[in-house]
Amino acid sequence: MNLQKKKILCISGSTKSRSTSLSFLQYIARSFEGLLEVEIYNNIGILPHFNPELDNENLPEKVKDFRRKIEIADAILFCSPEYVFSLPGSLKNAIEWTVSTTLFSSKPVAIIITAAVGEKAFESLSLIMTTIEAIVPETSKLLIKGAKGKISSNGIINDEKTQKQIDKTVKSLIKNIDNDDKRGTKFRQ
Numbered sequence: 001m002n003l004q005k006k007k008i009l010c011i012s013g014s015t016k017s018r019s020t021s022l023s024f025l026q027y028i029a030r031s032f033e034g035l036l037e038v039e040i041y042n043n044i045g046i047l048p049h050f051n052p053e054l055d056n057e058n059l060p061e062k063v064k065d066f067r068r069k070i071e072i073a074d075a076i077l078f079c080s081p082e083y084v085f086s087l088p089g090s091l092k093n094a095i096e097w098t099v100s101t102t103l104f105s106s107k108p109v110a111i112i113i114t115a116a117v118g119e120k121a122f123e124s125l126s127l128i129m130t131t132i133e134a135i136v137p138e139t140s141k142l143l144i145k146g147a148k149g150k151i152s153s154n155g156i157i158n159d160e161k162t163q164k165q166i167d168k169t170v171k172s173l174i175k176n177i178d179n180d181d182k183r184g185t186k187f188r189q
């Protein structure tokens, strides 16, 4: 049995330095610190606008760094708001920088949308991940409506139902990684 902690890259879909999405990701990092090595990427705002003309040997350093983080992670967990009935443009932009690669092919992924309503962002991110061949079982997807109301003023998530839903979603992601290990996908290239 592989006892090494699994490496999860948690990508916040918000560009704010202190956001609802970040509070949820920090909750996940704290809750699973004994089991997982969690890195929170709260930096999508620094990535340049996607430009296919730079998607070659001229790839910007910040994009190289972002891609490398995805590459070495055992799994990716997105936590994102919904903006104007869609994914935040900055998150879509970050993902566009990966589309010419196979970084997401067979990668275990979890999707958490934390918004007022969030259904369109949820559908959109699910479709994008399926399109770029990530493995995202239904049990690894969570839509948290009224997300701001689930966080206390000091950024703590103390709504018990939400805590249980997050717990189930992250455990589903861990199971997905274990299945990935069995499939041996990491050694396929």
Ligand SMILES: Cc1cc2nc3c(=O)[nH]c(=O)nc-3n(C[C@H](O)[C@H](O)[C@H](O)COP(=O)(O)O)c2cc1C
Pocket: 013, 014, 015, 016, 018, 019, 020, 021, 022, 080, 081, 082, 083, 084, 085, 086, 114, 115, 116, 117, 118, 119, 147, 148
């Ligand atoms: C410009 C803007 C547009 C928004 N549009 C939507 C929307 O279409 N649907 C929704 O459910 N929430 C919408 N919201 C609310 C955010 O999704 C919600 O407040 C979220 O929790 C903010 O997350 P953040 O703090 O991680 O950025 C919008 C917020 C902003 C700032």
